Amino acid sequence: MTYHSGKFVDLDPMCQNSEFFDLEVQIGHSIRGKMEVAVIQDLWPRIPELFRAPRFSSYIKSALYSLSWMKEVDENSKIVKQLKERTIDFWGKKEGKLSIKFTMDRYVRDRTKHNFTYGEISGTIGPSHSLESRQFHRFTRVLKGLGCNPRQGGNIRYEENFCTAFFHVNYEKSSVLVDFSNSFRKRPNGDLHDGILKNLHVIVPTDVINDTNFSKCPNDFTDLGSVLYKNKMFLYNMNSIQEFPPNGLEMTIYHQKAVERLRSIPLLVAQLEGKNCMNIVLRENSDGVIVHSLTHNVLRMDPNDTHSFEIYASQFGMPIDGLKISSFLPLNWMKRPRPMLDFFCDSDNPAINDPEDGVTLPEPTRTDQDGLILLNIKANNPGIKLGKYRKECTIDSQIYTVLLNYTSKNNTSQWCDLMINLNIFYDFPEVKEPTWYGNVREVFTRYAYLYPVMRPFIHLEDITNVLQRLRPLKMAMTLPLEHHNFMPISRDLSKKTTNMILRWLENPTIGNPPKVSLDDIKRSIQTAIRFELSTIPLYMTALLSIRPGYNKAAKKTLKHIMIQEMAHTTLAANILNGIGGKPIFNEASAVPVFPSPLPNNPDIVMVLGPLSKSRIEHTFMEIEKPAATVETRCLKYLLKESIHADVLTYKCPITTNPNTISQLYNNILHGIIQLEKEAELENTTIFTGLKSRQVKDDDWYSDVDGKPFAVTNLRTAKRAVAQIVEEGEGSDVCNPLTTSKHLSHYYLFSQMAKERDLIIHSNETCISEGKNRDLYMMETEYCHNGTNLQTCNITYSYNGPNRPLAADGIWPMIEDPQIWKYKINSKAHRYSLQFDSMYTKLLKCFHELFNGHTNKMRFCMSMMYSLLVQGEKLVRTPIEEGIDPMIGPNAGPTFTFIDEY
Incomplete structure (x- = not known):
């Protein structure tokens, strides 16, 4: 039996209107089926004490098809047997459908919690009626609550503690069945909020009510019974569905007459004290009219598309003929920000329903005898007026929310409880040969x-x-x-x-690169920052995997490289600040994910794991691999004091797909030089950033060579790029030394893999017979320029002192540590969550540090030290309780950014 993950997709991040796509549902060991696309309904803050996603509740109504009646089903189960028989044979079809409705709440979005991604789901299932609406209860009536449409801000009023309840009247049995599954507030632990629900009763007024807002309780009414919310089975076994009058309450002539009055009088749920009505908490419309869409009320449309929405109107549960229904656009609605980085949109985004002529609505229409109308809505081109700005800020679409109202018998306009939400794409000329x-x-x-x-x-x-x-x-x-x-x-x-x-x-044609812009450079530097941030977790995980007292040389080297990588991150942030950008460290888009391809070099997949010779050779050295000779010469050319912008591309072409450190920074420096030279002609500069945002050498925390410095002009930008590239892969493919006469990272890792120190020789060619050489083939190839041998002033060999890499000095840490690999609530699981929490706080500290709070450097570094301590505790913790940590397998850090922390 194969499974796949369904998708939960928002029509828009601001408007949400989430839909389930291709969801498979399995009920115990009995039934399994695919759910038709469904939209969440009646989203409301059911648990206001909680934050963001966990506080909300909603319901979903749909149908299951492609049903599988599982072999494990108990043949003695009367319910399942009857359900199967009615589903297959009731409509005379070989394969039927099941109607399903469920409520979702208490979704756990916080990754630090042991029940991350869990939530509560409860619902009902039964045979599907051929005329039934997939998303609306066509044969039911509606009790409305203010909680489904709460006020913006302020304290919650008592009436706002309740949301919609659907009910059905059975006149033959003189009973009312009410579905409260998404109606009552809950406490954070999932229990119903009994402090709010006390003394709730379902009542039927004696006389017709003209108060459309139900601001007052009716003077005379019949009590059909109390809501049994205190019953332990009410919430889950009964799914908050209750029949009135309840079982055990003697049926009287008064109850029968009250139910009969519901043919023309609304049902209410009220708080009673004794026999006195104190508050109305749920109410049917006073005129009994409800208007809903029988088809999806969420749709994506292209210009010139027309869609017919089937609208159904009923009054006290019966179709209403001749009801006049109008549609309109509410203007000047909320802004719709997109969760994107600052360099895409630096001003307010366009409002919903703007421009108004992006959609054409029909003239007012009256329902037929079945209570139906077809509402034909046509999509136009919302991008005509806003053009490029709209395109950049909203990808290529705009959200339109269409509201409906109906005209009552006294010619007053009443809003319908229905919104039609459209995502309308903009139009543009067809591109026949895209690049x-x-x-x-x-x-x-x-x-x-x-x-x-x-x-x-x-x-x-x-x-x-x-x-x-x-x-x-x-x-x-x-x-x-x-x-x-x-x-x-x-x-x-x-x-x-x-x-x-x-x-x-x-036909993937590349085309010509556009002229570089300052925003392009800012994006590239942010990518470079993500590049640097990607290496630190890889190297730190390897460092943490070394057992105390073992592999001291490797441990010292890894610490040295990590400090320099942090300095490179600082320099990259200084460059970005120098040209007026804003380094980002506190968003998921700016933080590396493991495992994943390395930024700007997808051939290298970053996988966290313990230190090993294979990881050094195939990951660490690949990351720090020197560029080809042409890029080396290019960097030296770009670092010259005097350079003319008009010969940049000729002397040093931009690398289309940079996949080494120097290629990436070559492109960045190339663009900075070009834009700065152009700015100089106008007596301006691109270095407009505040100097107070620069992290300087006196802010630094380490005495390791290569301290960061302020980047405030072209000269210091060149110097920063030179330091980053030289300390990483080196300034020359044939020379392992940096200008400061220290080994670059590539050759430091090479020493670890060779388990020997590197010795420098001089005045020899790159490949010379008779010499005691032990070079990687990669290094030999990089000493060639085309078909010609590249002559080197310095050669080297790995014939120095031994630096053994002892395998028994490494903790038995798992490869690719992931939180789901640890048993919930185990020590490994708790330690991993604590590590990720500390890692997230560290990144947010970096964000403040590089955005004007330069005095936080030492504070951030103390957090880095605490992270190392927590990591050491994690890697010596077995995944399974009671296992020897020397044997393992042990846990490892996941370096996961917790977006909601």
Whole structure:
């Protein structure tokens, strides 16, 4: 039996209107089926004491198809047997459907909690009626509560503690069945809030009520019984569904007459004291009218698309004929920010429903005898007026929220409890021969930053990585919209844009790179920061895996490299601050994910794990690998004091797909020089950042060579790039020494892998017969420039003192540590969550440090030390309780950024 993950997708991050796509549902060991696409309904803050996602509750109503009646089902189960018989035979079909409705709340989004991703789901299931609406209870009536539409801000009023309840009247039995599953507030522990629910009764007024707001209790009413919320079975066994009058309450003629009055009088839920009504908490509309969409009320539309929404109106449970229904756009609604980095939008985003002519609404229409109308809505082009700005801020669409109202008998306009939410894409000229730089890169780059969760699978902003994955990209983008693997998962790409990308995937033309902009440089530097941040967890994990007293040389080397990588991160942040940017450390998009491809080099997959010779050779040395000779010469050329912008590209071409440190920083420095030289012609500068945001050498915490310094002009920017590149891969492929006469990181790791110190020789060619050489083939190849031998002034060999790397000096830590590999509430699980919490706090400290609070350096470094201590505790903790930590397997750090911490 195969399983796959369904997708929970927002129409828009601000408006939400979340939908389930391709969800499979299994009920115990009895039934399994696929759920039709469904929209969450009646989202409300059910548990206001909690924060963000866990406080909300909603319900989902849909149908299951492709049913499987599992072999494990108990043949003696009367309920399952009857359900199976009615589902298959009731409508005379071989395969039927099941109607399903469930309530979701208390979703745990905090990764530090032991029950992360868990939540509560309770609901009902039964045969599906052929005329039943998938998302609305067509044959029921509605009790409304203010909690489903609470006021913005302020204290919660008593009436706002309640949300919608659906009910059905059985006139033959003189009973009312009420579904309270999403109606009452809960406490944080999941229990119903009995302090609010006291003395709740279902009542039927004696006379017609003209007060549309139910501001007053009725003078005379019939009590159908109290809500049994104190019953232990009410919440879960009964799913908060109760029949009135309740079992045990003697049925009287008064109850029968009261139920009969519900044909023309609304039902109420009230708080009683004795026989006196104190508050109305749930109420049916005084005129009994409800208007809902029988089809999806959430839709994505392209320009010139027209969609017919089937609208149903009823009055006291019966279809209403001739009801006049109008549609309109509420203007000047809330702004809709997107969760993207600052360099995409630096001002307010366009409001919902703007421009107004982005959608064409129908004229007012009256319902037919079945209570039905077709509401035809046409999508226009919302991007005509806002053009590029809208495109950049909202990808390529705008949200429109359509409201409905109806005209009552006294000619007053009443709002319907229905919103139709549309995501309308903008139109643009068709691109027949798209290129990467001209068309595709812009779209893919936005998605790469908007949805960093995709990075473990693909770097959308990297052309090399994209070209390696053309086939799976094409497959994912041509799947049905409902499929769980459809791409993009957000489903917010227009048909024209999708077709343009598909044409490019068939013929992936690169095109000409656009002229570099300051925003391009800022993005590249942020990528460089992420590059530096990616190496620190890799090296720290290897460092933590070394047992006390073992592999001292390797431990010293790793500490030295980590400090320099932190200095490189600081210098990169200083460069970004120098040109007026804002380094980002406190967002998921700016933080590395493990495992995933290395930023700007997708051929290297970053996997956390213990120190080993293989990890040094195939990961660490690949990361710090020297660039080819042409890039080495390019860097030296860019570092010259005097350089003319008009010969930059000729002397030092931009690397289209930088995959080494020097290539990445060459491109950054190339752009900075070009833009600064152009600015000098206008007597200005691109170095406009505040000097107070610079972290200087006197702020630094270590005496290791290569301290950071302020970057305030072109000269210091060149110096910063030179230090980063030289200390990493080195300034010359044939010279392991930096200008400060220390080994670069690549050769420090090479010593660890060779288990011998490196010795320098001079005045020899790169490859010379008869010499005692033990070089990697990679190094030999890099000493060639084309077909010619590159002559080196310095050669080297690994014939120095031994530096053994003892395997028994490494903790038996697991490869690729992940939180799900640890048993919930185990010591390894708790220690790992504590580590991630400390790691998140450290990154947020860095964010403050590099955004103006330079006095926090030592505070951040003390947090780094605490993180190391916690990591040491983690790597000597077995995954299973009672196992010898010397044998393992032991836990390891996951370096996961907790977005909500």
